[in-house]
Amino acid sequence: xxxxxxxxxxxxxxxxxxxxxxxxxxxxxxxxxxxxxxxxxxxxxxxxxxxxxxxxxxxxxxxxxxxxxxxxxxxxxxxxxxxxxxxxxxxxxxxxxxxxxxxxxxxxxxxxxxxxxxxx
Numbered sequence: 001x002x003x004x005x006x007x008x009x010x011x012x013x014x015x016x017x018x019x020x021x022x023x024x025x026x027x028x029x030x031x032x033x034x035x036x037x038x039x040x041x042x043x044x045x046x047x048x049x050x051x052x053x054x055x056x057x058x059x060x061x062x063x064x065x066x067x068x069x070x071x072x073x074x075x076x077x078x079x080x081x082x083x084x085x086x087x088x089x090x091x092x093x094x095x096x097x098x099x100x101x102x103x104x105x106x107x108x109x110x111x112x113x114x115x116x117x118x119x120x
Contacts, residue, residue, distance in 0.1 A: 021060075025053055 075081055 025056065
């Protein structure tokens with residue numbers, strides 16, 4: 001139950017952060033009173049603000065990529081992850097051995113059945 005709540009809160013928090021960032025970008029893009037600006041000034045301000053918004057978005061994306069990379073590396077190097085990888089390797093080997101044993105048993109059963117049938 002606690003984990004479900006945490007996931008929900010994380011999703012809500014991400015939405016709140018996104019809304020906060022959008023409000024910040026809007027205040028950056030639209031700080032002027034449009035009624036008092038002529039078309040040339042409006043175009044120049046729009047181009048400047050658009051460039052700033054693109055720069056912010058690119059930096060944010062790059063930051064998220066780096067943050068994700070660091071997180072993945074941290075998880076890969078974590079002791080529980082290493083134990084899980086080792087346990088998976090052991091389970092794989094055991095499964096392979098069980099398959100081999102099952103094949104051998106099936107083959108010997110087929111041979112025994114053939115031998116029994118031919119001796120009757």
